Amino acid sequence: MFPTSIGTTMEPRSLNRHFDGIRTRAGLPSVRLNDFRHTVGMLLLELDTPPHVVQAIARHADLDVTLGIYAHTNLDAMREALDRIDWVMK
Template identity: 55%
Template structure:
């Protein structure tokens, strides 16, 4: 077009489908509280706490290092994710700028992380020279990174015990979004906490799970018009 060889921009005729985002219903407040009870003695209790309260992704949880956490000042930084790439377990840089973020820690998260650190120290002492010092927060009993599939296997009995059959581990992240928005936290704050690339994703998750609020709104309309 700059050379005036064509009269219109044919690229405008191309129709691009919007991205799809699979969303399941998240946990309600009672289910979230029950999950806390069920995971009380689970070696990965702190991982489930961060998934539910901070909305961290699986790769972010598994890629979290102790050097990324400041328990005294109560924050953590998401700098990398742990993923399988070409069959190899690798730490990779988050895909988007918003995914690379600093998240404050509430006292409950700090307490669970301190407890987890003590548990890990006991594991280190018990295996002695077999311990592999990777620096990861969530590891196997000998310090090596946790395979993503193995984390899923840990989750299955947890969700069954909590009466959450069919709920995916990723749905804890969705639960964080819906519970925060249900408490009237501004959407842009929720977006910053969970690291969504854009606000549309945050609101799509909420719209999928806010049937009770929509029903209440429609009831108000019905009452108003009668």
């Protein structure tokens, strides 16, 4: 929660506008606050953080939501998984 100058909760759209102004003045590329949240969720899963822990950090009520948003299967991960099966079968 981000407070306003008078201590009330800042509305999400106001927070986004405020962040966008700071980002622009700093000369940074266009990125949304939600992009940071998405990146953290994806990185946590790629670092083998248990999905229920990522769910708690993201404050999702349902694990399926967490996995649906952040669990992107990549080609390297699929190869590694299949290699592990091949190794076990030998």
